[in-house]
Amino acid sequence: MEKRAILTPEELQAYMDESTISLSQTYIKAPEVLKVGDSVLGTLGNFSVSIGKAKSKKTFNVSAMIAAALSNGSVLHYRAQFPEDKRFILYFDTEQGQIHCQKVLKRITKLLNLPEDADPDNLLMVALRKYDPNTRVAIIEALIGTMPNVGLVVIDGVRDLLYDINNPHEATAISSLLMRLTFDKQIHIHTILHQNKGDENARGHIGTELNNKAESVIKVEVDKDDKSISVVESVLSRDRDFEPFAFCINEDILPELVEDYSPTEKGPGRPKKPPFDPYFDISESVHRSALEVAFKDGSIGKYQDLRDKLQEGYESQGIKMNHNKAVALAKFLRNKRMILQDGRQNIYNPDFVY
Template sequence: MDKANIPILTQPPNKDDVVKKWHESRISMTEEYDTGAVVIQVDGIPIGTFGNFSASIGKAKSKKTFNVSAITAAALSGEKVLTYEVCLPEGKNKILYVDTEQSKAHSKKTLARILALANLPDGTDTDRLEFLSLRKYTPKERIEIIECALATTEGIGLVIIDGVRDLLFDINAPLEATQITSILMRWTDEYQIHIHTILHQNKGDENARGHIGTEINNKAATVIQVEKDKVDENISKVSAVLTRAQTFPTFAFRINDHILPELVEDYVSEPKKAGRPSKKEFDPYFDITQKQHETALERIFPTMFDEFNYEDFQNRLVEELRTILGSFNKNKAAAEITFLRNKRMVVQDNGKLYRYNRGGYRY
């Protein structure tokens, strides 16, 4: 294991502080706990509450920022935008929008789009929306600025972070990914807000990028996918990937002549074709169960000392999964290895050698 990724206590913890946290963490059957008011809904189905965070994922140019602009506009207007309804109570009806990627000029265009969608006057600021462009700062400085804004601005109920990847130095550092998701969870709990983040997907598969993507999948209340329609690239469809509650119906939008997202009425995702349906693309997440992943890895890596280069690992993976599933090939194995790496089920510690990360992952 890479020693650089092992957290080190620089000084002994304060015992009184630890005891206080321990007592605060107790759960009792005689206590009532707030589940968090619903903040964001799609067709009446909750996707975000106070005290939690959610995420939008999608490949480049899928219109993720347009989608989140609609969420922000719904929060500002109190009206349905696309299919989003956002309810922010009196006293917590301010929005903090953080853009980490765009220049100030491009950020202003996003701000103008939000105001137009909310039917607010053009060229006039609103005190309910704080819009920050943090492109020029380091990840550490961005976190500090967001923390300062939350601590000193009264009435914030919704925070948009576009994109969360820029709060990290290394997108593939597991320790840093855990730290950032822990910060998001602390902010939502401490300030009783809802945070919605944006993260890119890998080019080669549907997984959110890097270890931060894996952590967000594990910790977010809802993960939304924004992707281009396979038939009409001018249309972006929005669907629920991971939820803790009921899944909302897939919907779609296009960009109109005013450069604003508008709902595609009666959208059908993939129209049926004559003849046999086309074969579904292999997806390790849906086509192989957690138990099957683990069984194959336990057979390939019988001891904690076993390590293999990519080719040997791929060949052994084909052999074991062919035994388990009945059929499996090298193309599928390549996708499977990417999946296993994103889930931290396999890691590369010694040069490019792979090993099974027993007990070091969350599925």
Template structure:
């Protein structure tokens, strides 16, 4: 006798309908915020986001900083991570590079996190899936997501390699649905990487369209038009408030470092802070409040704190304006830079 053909289990649509009902009286919890740029929310548990950019725009370098921030639950470049206890494990999947190049990425993450580059952290698992077919890659990722305890962040560097046809609407929908299902059922955040089209700034294929429609945030990494050593990061799409663009360059240690006071080169953009905008006594009041008790700050912390200190006094600045203010204050010796730390100089002469 022939074996009976296997059939998919019958779906109880009535039960799913009841589970999907949402009432105004239902208590719905705010999803935990796990990733920010400045004060903008770019990642929450139960959602997914993406990075995109042209080839060689340094997307993977940018991803490394996000992972390093998550690994330390701290700040790297402008990324600030705050994963709750029990959600500190990270799964990094690379679908494009050889094991040799993947190991370089792994080492870069550890160095950015100030961790020894010869010891594998217990909270970080790295998978190199270049050798497998798309169907097998996706199966491995699903198995890892559902069987890794304490998982909080999943990076998929090369989501295009999980699909056979990037322009297939049905395949794109199925893939993005699987990502959304995984984030919801496991209460994790997934961050993916996808290229932009060569001829324009649109994400590639139907897969890119689905990403744009469903992602919480799409970050765009772009080489600076006037300095190819610099890459800027902007919010291509974001559900929360937008953040000011920031930029990084690759230093002598092959690590991304923040370009301080970065300003996109555009005509009509202010190049300096107008000293007449804020009276000297207000500068002193803001700085004495900010640096109370001899506190010091790194650049990444200083900019948002300057914004807050001046806003209390009625001066509201965006991030770019706060960067110009910081340059003005250092040029006036009102704040001093010592290594990577900034401190207040109460004895300055205005």
């Protein structure tokens, strides 16, 4: 246990002067800077969290959020309203290398039809993968403290600011840091954290700590009925929850709103596990190898021929395919744009985004 600080009378008085709440004082309501529709996602002086499992497209989702803040406008269902002196954005990525971070940066500019060969004036993206957790924290704190006009800070991979995701001391230290920085600098910080594989909870003690302290928590997950789309919904909010919305990845590899999306109603009792799921039951590398076999002779015309070739390709990778599985697989591959249709021809797209 850490040694408890002993305050001098002067230090205690300073804390009291700064922290005492009085009925004689006028406190200004925090500006609402990020919304989903009419629901408040983020205010200056607070932080929010995105959670989701692997491959749920969390980074695609936050790209849309940053694009909205960059334009101080609307992208997908995100609406940004930052004051003129709070228009600078810091985007920290702790997981990806420089090439992948650059792809994300290009995606943000493409969402706004900005030049792809020029850095936006009010956005700085920093890749922190190579550093240890203490150095990452030091860089984040220093840049927030020195860059002028910062209004939004995104930390994609808040888990990587800790050595041990289940260490309560580290988790409390990071959540306290976020609360201090947002309050002192009057900014909004949005963090991203993985969910546990086996349940819906944010990972580790840091997940519990952030859930308890965050202004809002949103979840990004792959739709259970259509694996080509991701659904964004409110989990916790100090404001009213927003209606879930969905997005897909279009041919330009950008997040695109799915119009008129309505979530599937949940029935009573324990949900049935689907017998076959091409997205979760088959890895990306197996998909690629199987499709290379299936399309080794080029494009495929008739649907029945496509089904037969898919069965042949996937069975070459040790995955048995009956008729129903092949039908479900063909639909999935088309929805994910792993197979493209050109007239009556089916063409393998090796540049698909999984």
